Amino acid sequence: MMIDDRTVQRTLADGGFYTGRIDGLYGDASRGATRNALIARGHAIAPWIDPRCRIALEQTIMAEAGIETGPIDGLAGPQTRIALERWQDRSRAVEPAPVNVAHQPDLFPRQKDVRAFYGAPGEHQTVLDLPFAMRLAWDTDTIIRRFSIHEKAHDSAARAFARIRDHYGEEKLRALGLDLFGGCLNVRRMRGGKAMSMHSWGIAIDFDPAHNALRWGRDRARMARPAYARFLDIWEEEGWISLGRERNFDWMHVQAARL
Known part of the structure; x- marks a missing residue:
């Protein structure tokens, strides 16, 4: 660590x-x-x-x-x-960061302002149709082709998924485990905290949680490897952030909210 x-x-x-x-x-x-x-x-x-x-x-x-x-x-x-x-x-716990995070593009609000920007947890949802088939991370025999996401995060996520498909191709996506869907909308509190999770608004997406566990750093998380760099780059270019890159934990997680 x-x-x-x-x-x-x-x-x-x-x-x-x-x-x-x-x-x-x-x-x-x-x-x-x-x-x-x-x-x-x-x-x-x-x-x-x-x-x-x-x-x-x-x-x-x-x-x-x-x-x-x-x-x-x-x-x-x-x-x-x-x-x-x-x-x-x-x-x-998402306390104020001791260093500036000005490099994060301001397309989306900071976590403390998500309610004002996105509304109440669980509301304003729409369906995102995926450009490639994904597998449920906890039941890999189940294929998903769409999921619920906040309407304000929909378009950027749709572009990210399309760009990811074009860059990797479906065969490589599967080989890297980038087709393992760990969830998006889930109204709950952050693990170990009182604040609501970004998943509560459908503005966070998890990928391949079995190989990118919450407390793992870059020494263990698969998403920290070079083969995954472009995947995270694409999300960042669409205004999302990677908690793995920003805080070196929860590498499975990208979100449409700044720290």
């Missing part, structure tokens, strides 16, 4: 240390920016290798968000692991 690469890049960019694209790819530019950010904060990192610097930056991000991490030493000890769990719990 670790803080996702996009959050790290945004933090570095906010501090003026990173000028590249916020793409979730922690490469040489991100590593160099991490070292510069730590040096600027007065840490003697000369003997530290890059993985230790990355941990130290994550400790810094959490500490600056008010989460106790212990010393900023780049060592993933018990206190740092506890802090990471608190970070993930805070993100999952």
Whole structure:
């Protein structure tokens, strides 16, 4: 479990240390920016290798968000692991993010404003006809060709599904498990929280939950692999966000609401 690469890049960019694209790819530019950010904060990192610097930056991000991490030493000890769990719990509860999310296009509202934009949970639904057959994730012998979605999210989702079909083709979609439908409309509260789930408005879609479990990070979730990058790109280009890319958990989930 670790803080996702996009959050790290945004933090570095906010501090003026990173000028590249916020793409979730922690490469040489991100590593160099991490070292510069730590040096600027007065840490003697000369003997530290890059993985230790990355941990130290994550400790810094959490500490600056008010989460106790212990010393900023780049060592993933018990206190740092506890802090990471608190970070993930805070993100999952959708508390205000400690970094800006301005890169998210404003086609859809923030989560706190969904009721004003979409209306009451469960209302204003319409049917989305799929351009390819999907299987129910919990009963793969059952084929679905349509599902209920909020009318304001319908057109963008329809375009996304069509573009995904054109990019991958139905055979590859099935091989990657991108045809495994994990649900859309479901009026309920967020797991472990009091706020209503984005599914309550039919503005969130889950894919292949068995291979992208709620608490899995990019080290385990199948959706985090390179073969799935274009799938998530397409949703983002239509104004939706991936919780996996934004918060490194719940990789199965895309939603038409910003954080």
